[in-house]
Every structure is written in structure tokens, then in C-alpha cells.
Amino acid sequence: MPEVNSKPVAVQMLEITEHHAGQRVDNFLLTYLKGVPKSRVYRILRKGEVRVNRSRIKADYRLQVGDQVRIPPIRVAEREAPPGPSPRLQQLLEGSILFEDDSMLVINKPAGLAVHGGSGVSLGLIESLRAARPDQPFLELVHRLDRETSGCLMVAKKRSALRHLQDEMRDGRVKKVYQALVCGRWPKGMKRVDVPLRKNELKSGERVVRVDGEGKASVTHFAVLERFDRHTLMEATLETGRTHQIRVHSQFAGCPLAGDDKYGDEECNRQLRQSGLKRMFLHAVKLQFKGPDGQKLSIEAPLPEELSHVLVRLR
Known part of the structure; x- marks a missing residue:
């Protein structure tokens, strides 16, 4: 059998900075x-081979700034490095x-770019950002957008910021507003689903979401922005943030x-392709929230040109 390449085996001593403070030690090690x-x-956690400040700890111990973590000699198989982002993609993201x-x-996430790698995607937005910023010790997604959805996406540069922003989202204090073009004329008076x-x-591994009485509570607020003959431009504000x-x-x-392509109308989509629509018409146009430093922020992402052109043709 061929030998497996591995990193050198030696005891490692790591000092925890603010970027990892508050994280469970098991998640840090993984x-x-x-x-x-x-x-x-x-x-190695159960056996006490991992020590923090020379003491044994349990898997749910939360790391603090200045903690000294001892990691025992352990072989880590070297994996072939995944291809990095192209200079063009790095420039686009920056x-x-x-x-x-x-x-x-x-x-302002581009449509067609997954937020992270996995499920057949080797490189996502967060991996590309990390590769483009090798000196940035911490970059984590605060939330997600579907691959075909464009617009405002938050990324934390500190673990404390990640916790703050996710707490704000969980408590419903982050306002997320989208623009969407829908097929048909939106029912008058329907402002809340x-x-x-x-x-x-x-x-196949594909995720499909359905309306189901046994499912999780989900609320979206809708407002009509413009009506066309067979389509309606909508504003959608999330009260909850469920998948799809x-x-x-x-x-x-x-x-x-x-x-x-997953939940839409095939005939409507076919007609709109003739009007130049090559993607799903969903764009995260605005985020309003309190930042980690206490400032009130309102961030807007302009509608991409390829979507604006579709509206011009419909008019």
C-alpha cells in the first residue's frame, strides 16, 4: 500500500485569541x-490528551481569550488543496x-455562486473570500442565500460579531427585504403568507420544501411594487428565515x-427566457440591523442589470 502523507507529529500549544473565544473546544478541534x-x-478529549491551561476539559468547554490549548501528537492526513478562486472572481467579490x-x-453576492462549498460545489463565496484574504484570521457566514439568489449577505470577521449578528437574527431584529418577479397577477389584499x-x-440528496402542517412556522410579508400584464414585481420581507x-x-x-426551476411555472419561465431572464428573479435588496458596535445600519444592493433589463422589456 502507498504511504499516506501526513503532517509532522508533535505536541502543539495554541493560544486562543478573540477570534475563537466562546467556541466549544470540540468544534474548535474539529x-x-x-x-x-x-x-x-x-x-483524545475523553482521555484528557487535550488540555486547556494544563487541565483536563470536557467537550463542551467554551474557550476563553488567552487559554493555552495543548493538542497531543496526532497524524493529520494531507489532502490535496482544492483549486483556489480565479483572480477574476477575487476581483469581483472585492x-x-x-x-x-x-x-x-x-x-452583494452574485447569482450563481454558492455561499459555501459542498454538495458538488468545490468553491463557494466564503472559501473564495478566505483565499483572497489569507491574512484575515476569521471569516464566517452569518446567514445564507440560495445559489441563484443575489444580494446582501453578511460575513463576520470576529467570532463576537458572528454571535451578535446571529442573536439579532434569531430574535427577529434583522430586517431582510427582497425583490422578486412572480408569474401571474398577485392576489389583491394578500400581504402576509x-x-x-x-x-x-x-x-438524490436534493432538498425540497413543502407547505406542511407539521412543518416549522413561516411568515413572509409581501407588497406589490409594479403590475405587468402577466407578471408582478413584489417586495418580500422575511419574518422567519426558512429554506426556500x-x-x-x-x-x-x-x-x-x-x-x-424547482417551484416555478415552466411555461412562464420559457416565455421570460425570451425576454432575457436567464436566472431566478430573486434579489436580497436591503438589510437593516444593529451592528456589533451598536450602530444602526441600512445596507442596500441595487438590482442587477440583468434583472433590470427584464423589467424594462416587460414595461
């Missing part, structure tokens, strides 16, 4: 020791930043999203 089986990580300070940034959604996974929520709630209202 990230730091990529390539080591999960069972092995938990075994040019798409709408807001940035010391603790976070908001980027409140139906539970349940996520299912098909045998706007897409499924629009379908439930009888007006599926334009260009949506």
Missing part, C-alpha cells in the same frame, strides 16, 4: 484538525462589498417566482 476522524477527536468595518462586511414549511430530502421560504410562499399564493 475545524483545526481537519482530516482527523471525528471519533478520534472525541477520543468589488461587490457594500459595507465593511473591523468586525463584519456585507457583500403564514403557512408552515417542512424540508424534505429526496433520494419566499419561493414556496409565492408558489402557495399561486404566483411562483419567475425563473425558478
Whole structure:
């Protein structure tokens, strides 16, 4: 059998900075020791081979700034490095930043780019950002957008900022506003869709969300921005943030999203392709929230040209 390349085996001593403070030690190790089986990580924790400040700790111990973490000699199989982002993609992402300070940034995510790698995607937005900023020790997604959805996406540059922003989202204090073109004429008076959604996974691994009484509570607020002969431009504001929520709630209202291959109307999509629509018409246009430093922020991402051109043709 060929030998497996591995990193040098030696005791490691790591000092915890603010970027990892508050994180569970098991989650820290699973990230730091990529390539080591999960069972092995938990075994060295149980045996006391991992020590913090020379003391044994449990897997749920939360790291503090200044903690000295001892990691025992452990072989980590070297993996072939995944291809990095092209200079063009790096330039596109850096040019798409709408807001940035010391603790976070908001980027105007391009349509067609997954937020992270996995499920057949080797390189996502967050991996590309990390590769473009090798000196940035911490970059984590605060929330997600579907691959075909463009617009405002928050990325934390500190763990404290990540916790703050996710707490704000969980408590409903982050306002997320989208623009969407739907097929058909939106029903008059329908301003709120409140139906539970349940996520299912098909045998192929594809995720499909359905309206289901046993699902999670889901609420979207809708407002008509402009009516066309056979389509309606909508503003959608999320009260909850379920997977595919706007897409499924629009379908439930009888007006599926334009260009949506999963929940949409095939004939409507075919006609709109002739008007130049090559993607799903869903754009995260605005975020309003309190930043980690206490400032009130309102960030907007202009509608992409390829979507604006579709509206011009419909008019």
C-alpha cells in the first residue's frame, strides 16, 4: 500500500485569541484538525490528551481569550488543496462589498455562486473570500442565500460579531427585504403568507420544501411594487428565515417566482427566457440591523442589470 502523507507529529500549544473565544473546544478541534476522524477527536478529549491551561476539559468547554490549548501528537492526513478562486472572481467579490468595518462586511453576492462549498460545489463565496484574504484570521457566514439568489449577505470577521449578528437574527431584529418577479397577477389584499414549511430530502440528496402542517412556522410579508400584464414585481420581507421560504410562499399564493426551476411555472419561465431572464428573479435588496458596535445600519444592493433589463422589456 502507498504511504499516506501526513503532517509532522508533535505536541502543539495554541493560544486562543478573540477570534475563537466562546467556541466549544470540540468544534474548535474539529475545524483545526481537519482530516482527523471525528471519533478520534472525541477520543483524545475523553482521555484528557487535550488540555486547556494544563487541565483536563470536557467537550463542551467554551474557550476563553488567552487559554493555552495543548493538542497531543496526532497524524493529520494531507489532502490535496482544492483549486483556489480565479483572480477574476477575487476581483469581483472585492468589488461587490457594500459595507465593511473591523468586525463584519456585507457583500452583494452574485447569482450563481454558492455561499459555501459542498454538495458538488468545490468553491463557494466564503472559501473564495478566505483565499483572497489569507491574512484575515476569521471569516464566517452569518446567514445564507440560495445559489441563484443575489444580494446582501453578511460575513463576520470576529467570532463576537458572528454571535451578535446571529442573536439579532434569531430574535427577529434583522430586517431582510427582497425583490422578486412572480408569474401571474398577485392576489389583491394578500400581504402576509403564514403557512408552515417542512424540508424534505429526496433520494438524490436534493432538498425540497413543502407547505406542511407539521412543518416549522413561516411568515413572509409581501407588497406589490409594479403590475405587468402577466407578471408582478413584489417586495418580500422575511419574518422567519426558512429554506426556500419566499419561493414556496409565492408558489402557495399561486404566483411562483419567475425563473425558478424547482417551484416555478415552466411555461412562464420559457416565455421570460425570451425576454432575457436567464436566472431566478430573486434579489436580497436591503438589510437593516444593529451592528456589533451598536450602530444602526441600512445596507442596500441595487438590482442587477440583468434583472433590470427584464423589467424594462416587460414595461
